[in-house]
Amino acid sequence: MEIKQLEVFLAVMSAGSITAAARLLDRSQSQVTRLVQELEASVGFPLFERNGPRITPTSKAIAFHADAERFLTGIGQLQERAKTIASSELGPIEIAAIPAFASGLLPLALAEMPESLLPRSIHLRSISAEAAVQSVLARTADLCVASLPVEHPGLEVHGLFQSPCVAAVAVDDPLAAKPTISMEDFADRCLITMANPFRLRRRVNQALEVAGVRPSRIVDTNAALNALQLASTGFGIAIVEPATAYGVELKNVEIRPLDMNVPFLWGIFSAASRPLPDGVLELIQLIIRISAARMPGFIAHDPGHIERVADATFGAGQHAQEH
Structure with missing residues (x-):
């Protein structure tokens, strides 16, 4: 499981489609699709149900979403904290x-x-x-x-x-x-x-x-x-x-x-x-x-x-x- 896979997953959940997530992340649709598939293989369950171009989050994806969001928020805060330590700013x-x-x-x-x-x-x-x-x-x-x-x-x-x-x-x-x-x-x-x-x-x-x-x-x-x-x-x-x-x-x-x-x-x-x-x-x-x-x-x-x-x-x- 990689950070970029989680970022793509959260983007798809937020944007509602592969196409919109690709625009949001400035990636190609094929890259977004591949990263979602890699994350599904990593977690061991499907994250989205696909019906042609439309996708719907599975119940397991919804349950997984909050933890993934909390993890990435923590990573972002850690990166921000590292910058403040390096610059001697207030955290x-x-x-x-x-x-x-x-x-x-x-x-x-x-x-x-x-x-x-x-x-x-x-x-x-x-x-x-x-x-x-x-x-x-x-x-x-x-x-x-x-x-x-x-x-x-x-x-x-x-x-x-x-x-x-x-x-x-x-x-x-x-x-x-x-x-x-x-x-x-x-x-x-x-x-x-x-x-x-x-x-x-x-x-x-x-x-x-x-x-x-x-x-x-x-x-x-x-x-x-x-x-x-x-x-x-x-x-x-x-x-x-x-x-x-x-x-x-x-x-x-x-x-x-x-x-x-x-x-x-x-x-x-x-x-x-x-x-x-x-x-x-x-x-x-x-x-x-x-x-x-x-x-x-x-x-x-x-x-x-x-x-x-x-x-x-x-x-x-x-x-x-x-x-």
Whole structure:
């Protein structure tokens, strides 16, 4: 298995055809076809189903794609790192974060970084919590910001935090006039919220169950920014985490607290026993400081109690005024 074979495979997956991949790589179609065939022989399974000029990735190719992409990303980062060492420049900062932080608070933290600690290259990837953690463990990211639960012996915990979720409504929705949105307000309305059943969605479902509320429709998504955009159209009311709600400025949407505590739990992690450069350490502190300033009800937990923090619901389903 050679790097050029993997490059061709990723190009075909991205472009959708041998012809388009050849143009993308400035190679001939015959070269691309040959390299794909050599990779298939190397891995031991077909990567594409061929029907004349059309090709379709096999299920095994789809499963192989993420690992191949991660490997080539790591190779590229290693080459970039070698250049910075040779030139005595600051090494690139590699950040993996859930969409809530990649689109919300992380850009604000990067904007406040001292110029002396900013390298020539900064890579910010918006990915799932599970993928963000794996990026840190694979050493393709210096740090990750991920929602809980997160548990792995190979991680160093730089902070565990909590802040209540909020509601988002269109500016012309009658609910926008209320200072607080109650769970009862979701009865017979369209609820827009997150999809992952093992993270925030579980707590949203708990709160609805405690309140005895049944929305008329539920729309779920993998990014809170999508939920906010949809809420701004008046299609429904969103329950989202506070990182996006208070980190991204959107028109035509109002953010309101909920009358029940639906906690958003998150943390900052790096690989254990991996010394971090000063720029990364400074960025971590800026993420924490900006989050504390932007998120109402921000709570910092003991990093040594990750299991207890991840397992707790922190009063999910209790009325906010009781806290």
